[in-house]
Amino acid sequence: xxxxxxxxxxxxxxxxxxxxxxxxxxxxxxxxxxxxxxxxxxxxxxxxxxxxxxxxxxxxxxxxxxxxxxxxxx
Amino acid sequence: xxxxxxxxxxxxxxxxxxxxxxxxxxxxxxxxxxxxxxxxxxxxxxxxxxxxxxxxxxxxxxxxxxxxxxxxxxxxxxxxxxxxxxxxxxxxxxxxxxxxxxxxxxxxxxxxxxxxxxxxxxxxxxxxxxxxxxxxxxxxxxxxxxxxxxxxxxxxxxxxxxxxxx
Numbered sequence: 296x297x298x299x300x301x302x303x304x305x306x307x308x309x310x311x312x313x314x315x316x317x318x319x320x321x322x323x324x325x326x327x328x329x330x331x332x333x334x335x336x337x338x339x340x341x342x343x344x345x346x347x348x349x350x351x352x353x354x355x356x357x358x359x360x361x362x363x364x365x366x367x368x369x
Numbered sequence: 370x371x372x373x374x375x376x377x378x379x380x381x382x383x384x385x386x387x388x389x390x391x392x393x394x395x396x397x398x399x400x401x402x403x404x405x406x407x408x409x410x411x412x413x414x415x416x417x418x419x420x421x422x423x424x425x426x427x428x429x430x431x432x433x434x435x436x437x438x439x440x441x442x443x444x445x446x447x448x449x450x451x452x453x454x455x456x457x458x459x460x461x462x463x464x465x466x467x468x469x470x471x472x473x474x475x476x477x478x479x480x481x482x483x484x485x486x487x488x489x490x491x492x493x494x495x496x497x498x499x500x501x502x503x504x505x506x507x508x509x510x511x512x513x514x515x516x517x518x519x520x521x522x523x524x525x526x527x528x529x530x531x532x533x534x535x
Binding site: 305306307308309310312313315316333334343344347348 | 379398401402405406407474475476477485489
């Protein structure tokens, strides 16, 4: 279960990443951020974001037109 | 962080040379994203890129001489013949159309991206020579920027993992 949720629906590159970073900044290590996005590019981008920042991508799923991600803050 | 001291973080520099509405996007998108990915980012604004540091942004674009610019219109994609692009009012129309398209597609404004860059401590350097050349005023520009020249940029570039010219 996520500790915090970010609704990034309707936002295009790079806003989902920038807003996710902002949200993570205010969270403690080990907490989980759930992100809802409609940007198909965010699938590759959140994987790259986590690879680079060391935050853990717990899950990456699609529900209809919504892309769901869970990121655990490192 | 001391000037040029990037510690262990990865780093990126971008030379920003273009200031039209369309060309303002790539440097600000890459700069803000790199900062979000924990890179130390430096942006060096020179020539037509320098007005992007003005407090008040009034960005415009032209379709003139850009055959690759095909706007979605009534289910088709339309390029503008140069002879039409040159007519009065066409640039204004193209600028409005592009801004509406950004809004409709959820693309951030340049103002928002620049604010994100400032918030994430992107180092922004205004080219002193361009400032003199075009008789621009530092007082018209946003806070938190530095003034510098080619040597300042080169010093940053030698220490950066990624260096881009846009």
